[in-house]
Amino acid sequence: MEQKTRILIAVVILLLMVGIMVGVDAFRGRNTTMPSEGGDVELLAGSIPIYVDGEFVAAFVPSDLEKLEGASFVDDEEGKTQEGWLLRDVLGLYLSADELAPGMAITVSSSSREKSVTLTWGEIAEPENFVMFDLSGRGTLKLVSKLEGFDTRDDWVQDVDQIEVAAQ
Amino acid sequence: MKKQPYFTTFELIMLALFSALVVVAKIALRMPLQLSGHSGIFWMALVVAAAGIVPKRGAASLVGLTSGILAAFLGMGDLGALNTFLSYTVIGIGSDLILWLLGGDPENLVVAGLVGTIGHTCKFLVKWALGTLTGAPVGFVALGLVRAVVGYIVFGALGGILGALTLRALRKAGFFAYLAEKK
Numbered sequence: 001m002e003q004k005t006r007i008l009i010a011v012v013i014l015l016l017m018v019g020i021m022v023g024v025d026a027f028r029g030r031n032t033t034m035p036s037e038g039g040d041v042e043l044l045a046g047s048i049p050i051y052v053d054g055e056f057v058a059a060f061v062p063s064d065l066e067k068l069e070g071a072s073f074v075d076d077e078e079g080k081t082q083e084g085w086l087l088r089d090v091l092g093l094y095l096s097a098d099e100l101a102p103g104m105a106i107t108v109s110s111s112s113r114e115k116s117v118t119l120t121w122g123e124i125a126e127p128e129n130f131v132m133f134d135l136s137g138r139g140t141l142k143l144v145s146k147l148e149g150f151d152t153r154d155d156w157v158q159d160v161d162q163i164e165v166a167a168q
Numbered sequence: 169m170k171k172q173p174y175f176t177t178f179e180l181i182m183l184a185l186f187s188a189l190v191v192v193a194k195i196a197l198r199m200p201l202q203l204s205g206h207s208g209i210f211w212m213a214l215v216v217a218a219a220g221i222v223p224k225r226g227a228a229s230l231v232g233l234t235s236g237i238l239a240a241f242l243g244m245g246d247l248g249a250l251n252t253f254l255s256y257t258v259i260g261i262g263s264d265l266i267l268w269l270l271g272g273d274p275e276n277l278v279v280a281g282l283v284g285t286i287g288h289t290c291k292f293l294v295k296w297a298l299g300t301l302t303g304a305p306v307g308f309v310a311l312g313l314v315r316a317v318v319g320y321i322v323f324g325a326l327g328g329i330l331g332a333l334t335l336r337a338l339r340k341a342g343f344f345a346y347l348a349e350k351k
Contacts (some may be wrong), residue, residue, distance in 0.1 A: 006270050006279070010282045013266070017289055018317055021296050024171040025313050049244060054276040137295070137316045140304060158247065161306040 020036045026146040040160055041100055048141065050094055051163045058094040060163070067093060075144070077152050082144045088125045091165070099167065100125075107164040134168045135162065144161045175230070179222045186218035187234035188258070188337070194244065203321035205288060209327045213283035216331025220274040221338070221347075225264060228287070232260015246318050251298050254289045258348050262290030275335045284328020292320040 048060040065085065072083040087108070091100065102122035109116030124131045129147040136142045136158060143157040150156070175183070193210040218230040236256030236273045239245065245252035266286045301323070339346065 005272065007278065008283065010266055010269055010286060014282075014286050014289060014321070017286075018321075020316060021317060025296075025302065044282075061175050062305075112302050137292075139313050154186060159299070163333065 039125050040167050048163055050091070050163045050165065051165050052095070052099070060090055060094070061158075064090075064093055064116065067105060069129060071132050072144055075146075075151070082130075082132070082134045084132050084141075084144075086127070086130070086132045087143065088121075088127075088131070090133065091124070091163070101167075102166075105166040107166070108160055109162045109164070110159045111161055112159050113157070115151060117143065117155065119147070119150070174226070175224065178317070179224070179227070180230075182222055183230050186214055186221075186231045187238060190231065190235040191242065191244070194239070195223060195242075204316035205270040205292065205323045208284070208288040208291075208320060208323035209260065209330065212263075212288050212327025213323050213330035213334060214299045215259060215287060215296060216280050216283055216328050217334045218275045219267055220331070220335035221270065225268060225272075228263040228267065229260040230258075230348060232257045232263070235260075238313075246296070247298070249303060251295065254298070256293045258290045258294045259287045263287035275332050275339070276327055277332050280328040280332030280335075282328070283324045284326070284331065286324070288320050288324025288327065289317070292317060324336050 022050060047062070049056055050058045068078050070083065070087040072080045072081055074081050087106075091106070102120065102125070104121040105118050106124060107116055107118045108123060112161045117131075119131060123129055129145055130144070131145040131147060133141040134144045140158070141160045143160055145151060145156075190211060193214060194207055196205075197210050208348060215228050215231055218231045233256075236253040239256050240249040240253040243249070245255070263283050263286070266283045267279070270276075270282060274280050274283060
């Protein structure tokens, strides 16, 4: 076989690999529906539903990123820069200040990883804690922070797909 | 007649050293780039260099496998030991297969670039597949996946080319002649 043909086969293999990933993700990326009081709500694929006391109130969608200021910190564990958007700013987009009290419990979870973390609004609102979403390599959101007890990779919540606010 | 081992002890030591270097590079060499797959520039350079210094089929796979075991035991990566082990291992296997397809000359810049690109993309494919199989949500940001894939391809290619240039420099410095004398 000629070298040109071999190179062509290698390029085709590469394109196939990329095609499979993009194709399957596009197929999975069809809009999904979330149950809500006023009937089912259609959500953009990848968006994060926000529940208050079990009721769906809003969804964090990619277009909202334009309204948020970026934040970053260098983690102590591996010295990597974590860059993204503060959770307090994300919640601030959908919930008014009087809906959020310092002792209120906010749970961020990932169903695929079967992980979740519950923090108080006071901890999230403190800018020094850097409780924020970082964008993972595959484009999903990862909740990271500098907060003591929630500052290592084992604690962080990868592939976040739900935010729950317990107001009562 | 005693059967000769496929890899000599010297070759196994060399490959083990490259495996350790892959893990050390991942820990110690950091670039202030917020781009997916940027570590591939060091990673693929080492894999291509290993495949050139030990020019036998399976050399890159052995580097991938050994570095995967090391990385998994060191608790590297934030997606678990299985993910770490498989993604390191598949880089070696993918590189070996493409090297075999392309005729096995990692000093050729085109070959090395393609080995780097496909080997590194294999790693992303494994991470993506494991994420998809475990029901991870689709990307939050539009084209997040495409951007990540492009990063893996570009840095993998650069790593492969860097590996080929390293092999050329080693040949020029007489390293391969020295190795041949030692045999």
